[in-house]
Amino acid sequence: MLQSSKNYNGPLIRLNPNDNVLIAREPLTIGHQVALDGESVRLRAQVAAGHKVAARRIAAGEPIRKYDTVIGVAARDIEPGDHVHTHNITLVDFDRDPGFGLDVKPVDYVAPEQRATFRGIVRPDGRVATRNFIGIMASVNCSATVIRHIADYFTPERLRDYPNVDGVVAFAQTSGCGMSSPSEHFDVLRRTIAGYARHPNLGGVLIVGLGCERNQVGDLLDSQGLKTGKAVHALVMQNTGGTRATIEAGIEAVQAMLPVANDIVRTPVPVSHLKIGLECGGSDGFSGITANPALGAAMDLLVRHGGTAILSETPEIHGVEYMLTRRAVSPEVGQKLLDRLAWWERYTRGQNGQFNGVVGPGNQQGGLANIFEKSLGSAMKGGTTPLQAVYEYAEPIDRAGFVFMDSPGYDPVAVTGQIASGANLICFTTGRGSMFGSKPAPTLKLASNTPMFTRLEEDMDINCGLVIDGERSIEEMGQDIFDLIVRAASGERTKSELLGLGDNEFVPWHMGIVS
Template sequence: MTTATAPDISDKTLDDSLLLLHPADNVLVAKAQIALGAEIPRFGVRARAQVPAGHKIARSAIAQGQPIRKYNTVIGVATRDIEAGDYVHGHNVGVSDFHFDPGFCQDVRPVDYLPEDQRASFMGFKRADGRVGTRNFVGILSSVNCSATVIKAIAAHFTPERMAAYPNVDGVVAFAQTSGCGMSSPSEHFDLLRRTLAGYARHPNLAGVLIVGLGCERNQVDGLVDSQSLARGPLLQTMVMQEIGGTRVTIEAGVRAIESMLPLANAARREPCSASHIKIGLECGGSDGFSAITANPALGEAMDILVRHGGTAILSETPEIHGVEFTLTRRAVTPEVGQKLLDRLAWWEKYAAGQNAQFNGVVGHGNMAGGLANIMEKSLGSAMKGGTTPLQEVYEYAEPIDKAGFVFMDSPGFDPAAATGQIASGANLICFTTGRGSMFGSKPAPTIKLASNTPMFKRLEEDMDINCGAVLDGEYTLPQMGQKIFEEILRHASGEKTKSEALGLGDHEFVPWHIGIVS
């Protein structure tokens, strides 16, 4: 099995209606809808069914039980005999058993890092600890669901009219969550929640933070602060509802606490910062058959550029590398780093055992409708977001990322939970590819959305930032699109609003990963 490499589709692999992604492939991808009976002379194929855009058609006969190859990578096996010209999808593609050599470190290539004085820059907020923010929010965290209503009420007080006095503050945002009690403690789930909350509390995009608890929950505010080595001060304050006097009194006290932080937060100013301070969380959702051809590899090109400039690219969504993890273990800088990734996949195998879950092969309705037959095919494209540079480290969910370059953070494929973990780990921007049109935004780190195809981009242009479908249309090569994405990242890191920010998204996408029992 070879490592999938996205082709530059401006070359001769492009037919008017079909794409051959690798000479060894036995399927073709429909660039546009293929009609029943259509003749495709270049490939000697006659369509035996109508094939939607982004879906697959058999290039040659495939016997039952034989592998189906896309990008010269096995994405499944034929569950019945398939004739040349047949529509190839979930009805005749099964998930294959796969065994591979992880090939630790075999594909590690040196990175041509740019000297510091040649690296790109952006206008960011320099924090006292040396980190750099791309936004300047004041945040409110709830230690438990029981204080969620209160923190939302505090944030709601700070209307645009009231915030006009603080032009350098992007807003006051409440990060309500649905856990914090009724859970096992100590436990992996408990530690994960505290790690996530602490990651937001110290995030460089938050100038100040208020943490509000109820008082009788398992996730006690004092325990959270002490266990995570958070330091109280003018810009990190806490309060407990049962001690202060209840709902109304806590809201009033919370408003006063935020009012005390706002002048300090407003004193921050954007200034030139090296692109080495940019940390990108890589997401994909609502994927389609074009995601692995345009948006994901184009984002990978941009991440290779970012890494050369000293920045950090964070790939996650562990179920969505299942089946192609060898493409990452071969790029691990050490066998130990590669083994860490395999250990996380082994954890997932136990966690998802017996469940009708994505990790076990089943993808969502939107992915199926977009042309992806199973998780192996989706993973093939998902892994491309990380580019081609060495895998420097593997982190657990919400674990602080302390190494630059391309890294992996364990997370579910559920986009809000994955992005929450990436932001808690230190991501100050999110890049989100989509083929179906995901309506996602995030705070305090904004989301840049990349469309895989032009028709969807035009239909949902209010939500999409970049049209990677221009690669399929022949207007850009993948390297050119990667450069465009990198330039967009610098602009948005400097304060230019993304489409999701303009629409006000991000107030309800704080979703810490729940992995434990509720009792």
């Protein structure tokens, strides 16, 4: 792993003494003289920042090691100073010993009376919120336009009398009918909607359906144990009188919930009430050097204070899953993670998807050659504490500490599942500059490098490129992130909130056929 005392003054970064590739700290031109293992070597290609350079001769078929981890094999002989990327790396799968529990270390928990606090919103049933929205859910795409019209009615001017309400937000979605039911896809959709309806960050909920869809509102409520009342309302368009009548009835229902939702105060509560969803997108060659390990350090702090860190994006641990199974608190927890990966192997068989090796164009441009290399950085977000549990997508998370929730790597889908599982804040690392926000749980965006942070500062919340710049260690950056999390959980607006993002990022996982 990256050492906090690394000196990044030179043009190339060595992450581990056993590595046979180095990382370009800055753009390097062909012919540039660099020191490789004590010898001056001329670069044989132009190399972009974050990309890899061969530290020595690598024979065809020889493993390529980064962080002393195999990320592929040389497709042909590679000479010192060569650019090492997709053109000369081949992804070769290999057996990995899961080593269940071998790296489990006891957590040095902070005493309850000494734990950090944030100013949270305590609901009557004891749940703790970081934001206070009223949410409108669509049981089916056919009611999506109606719920948006209801939400749009509640302009800042009309909410002026309710200063403690963060907004009225419509969670439209594109499924709910034309799908197999019963099915895993059907169950996931209902579980996701219910997870949002129960979320502590929603002070009131309105669920709107059409009436003839497969995902019937009444069955949805009954199957998920949701009951209508002061804080939960339901409407069915075909019973209410159509589009215009349902919009009017929905506005009336929200108006009735606003005074109750507004009647809250923020009070100091332990950060053990925080559940942080961990996400990365638009990654680059610096993500696994700065933002991801720094976020991991922050999550180690959070776990020590009794909080919960939720790692997801199952395709993006493919190839390094042993880093997590070795931290599993039991063989059963480790095996559940392997079972989810086996499911993904079946699910993606024959497809040109990320799980099978191909990362997105932005990842490749940023220096990541394949899914093993991306996974290596992605897994670092989870820190070093024991893996306490593994959950399915949108399954309620009932264990504190570091946990894993199965999801695709696609950012909106993964974050939707994390929020449905109970995440009340999201930390999103990016090297290319993802413009992402989420509701009702806000997103903090962590930039992996200073040039991108400077270019996109209006969207980025914190610059983890300071690690590469030599201004912060991983541990110091982790503390900075932890402090920012506490402030954001207490109500400080994130950059994505200031920009108004998050209304269109509710994207439940579509798993099955459309018929």
